Amino acid sequence: xxxxxxxxxxxxxxxxxxxxxxxxxxxxxxxxxxxxxxxxxxxxxxxxxxxxxxxxxxxxxxxxxxxxxxxxxxxxxxxxxxxxxxxxxxxxxxxxxxxxxxxxxxxxxxxxxxxxxxxxxxxxxxxxxxxxxxxxxxxxx
Amino acid sequence: xxxxxxxxxxxxxxxxxxxxxxxxxxxxxxxxxxxxxxxxxxxxxxxxxxxxxxxxxxxxxxxxxxxxxxxxxxxxxxxxxxxxxxxxxxxxxxxxxxxxxxxxxxxxxxxxxxxxxxxxxxxxxxxxxxxxxxxxxxxx
Numbered sequence: 309x310x311x312x313x314x315x316x317x318x319x320x321x322x323x324x325x326x327x328x329x330x331x332x333x334x335x336x337x338x339x340x341x342x343x344x345x346x347x348x349x350x351x352x353x354x355x356x357x358x359x360x361x362x363x364x365x366x367x368x369x370x371x372x373x374x375x376x377x378x379x380x381x382x383x384x385x386x387x388x389x390x391x392x393x394x395x396x397x398x399x400x401x402x403x404x405x406x407x408x409x410x411x412x413x414x415x416x417x418x419x420x421x422x423x424x425x426x427x428x429x430x431x432x433x434x435x436x437x438x439x440x441x442x443x444x445x446x447x448x449x
Numbered sequence: 450x451x452x453x454x455x456x457x458x459x460x461x462x463x464x465x466x467x468x469x470x471x472x473x474x475x476x477x478x479x480x481x482x483x484x485x486x487x488x489x490x491x492x493x494x495x496x497x498x499x500x501x502x503x504x505x506x507x508x509x510x511x512x513x514x515x516x517x518x519x520x521x522x523x524x525x526x527x528x529x530x531x532x533x534x535x536x537x538x539x540x541x542x543x544x545x546x547x548x549x550x551x552x553x554x555x556x557x558x559x560x561x562x563x564x565x566x567x568x569x570x571x572x573x574x575x576x577x578x579x580x581x582x583x584x585x586x587x588x589x
Contacts, residue, residue, distance in 0.1 A: 309543060309587060312580035353580075363466050364475055365541035370579055371477060 310427050311367045312355040315377050317386035319394075320347035321402040345389060350407075351432035352381065354415060358424025367424060380414045404433040408441040416443070450506045450566070451494040454515055456524035459486035460540040463529070484527065489545075490574040491519065493553065497566030506566045514560045518552040542575040546583045549573065554585055 323340040324333040333341040340346070354377065358367040388394050390402040400406050408431040419426045432438040461484035462476035472480045479485070493515055497505040526532055528540040535551050538544040550571040557568050568585040575581065 309546065309581065309583040311543065312582070314578040314580070360541065360543040360547070363464055365462075365464070365539040365544045367543055369475070 309359065309367065310355050310357050311370075312353050313370060313373050313377065314351065314353045315374075315382060316349060316351050317382050318347060318349050319385050319388050319390050320345045321390040321397070322346075323401050323403055325401065345391070348433050350385075351435075351438075352377070352411065353428075353430040353432075354411075355427040355430070356419055356424055357427040358422075368419075376415065376418055380418065381411055404431050404437065404439045405441070407431055408439050409444075412441050412443065450496070450504075450508075451492050452506075452508055452511055452515070454491045454493070454520060455488060456491065456520050457486060457488050458523050458526050458528050459484045460528040460545075461485070462539055462541060464539045484529065487575050489523075489542075491515075491549065492570075492572035492574075494569040494572070495566040496569045510560050514553065514556060518556055519549050542573050542579065542581045546571050546573040546581040547588060550583045550585055550588045554588055 321340075322343065322345040323337040324343070325336070328336065330341075330343075354373070356368055356373070360367050384394055390397040390407070392398070394402075396410065397406070400410070408429050411431065412426065412429045415429070416426045427442070429441045430438055431441075461481065462479040463472050464475070467475065493511065495506045495511065499505055523532060528545065532540075534540075534544075534548055535555075536544075536548070538548075550568075553568055553571065570582060570584050572580065572582045
């Protein structure tokens with residue numbers, strides 16, 4: 309079965325490639341290239357696949373998952389300017405896709421053990437736009 | 450096709466296999482002896498080809514099945530004291546999702562005797578933040 313925990317964080321970002329001109333960035337990223345940045349209320353859903361433990365009846369203690377998300381995601385990301393304050397977004401453009409992949413990389417080593425594994429990271433940039441990341445294998449040919 | 454339902458119920462997370470202290474350590478505030486409640490949101494997903502009316506599932510039949518097997522026995526009940534579980538277990542939402550899926554699967558063919566529609570998935574939202582999904586093919 310799959311269990312999912314949902315959390316929110318607010319952060320600002322700029323989507324622009326430094327080697328491109330303002331005009332080219334504007335063409336590629338639209339309003340998201342605005343040089344002073346802008347923000348979102350991100351909603352993150354982290355899903356874990358596994359079977360409930362026969363004694364506890366739980367796939368994973370949700371208190372533990374809550375603490376893990378607090379430590380690995382909310383503490384570094386919430387109320388931050390991603391490009392200036394959160395590595396690797398000083399080098400990697402903080403699109404929703406790249407943020408979802410970075411969150412996967414932060415969580416995956418802590419979650420995949422004892423018959424359970426990280427199943428999916430879903431990141432809503434706005435209520436109308438979200439991305440799913442299920443590991444690099446899921447997108448390779 | 451997915452249909453959404455709601456019911457309210459109370460539970461206490463407690464395993465008879467563990468001591469009072471171990472239960473408290475494992476479940477924390479969810480082990481409060483008086484229990485606590487949730488407004489559970491249930492999603493039931495079924496799969497099928499479009500019939501002559503252009504629908505995959507007769508929702509009236511699905512509603513009747515869900516009402517009889519899930520909503521009537523669980524709504525405004527205490528999941529520890531008032532509900533007979535087909536496999537006795539601590540009423541975590543993992544086990545609740547599996548119990549609901551088992552009930553629907555066992556009684557499915559009485560309501561939907563044909564090849565289609567089939568029961569696909571049960572999803573329980575204990576709160577908007579805690580979500581549990583089980584596929585029908587994971588349940589005997």
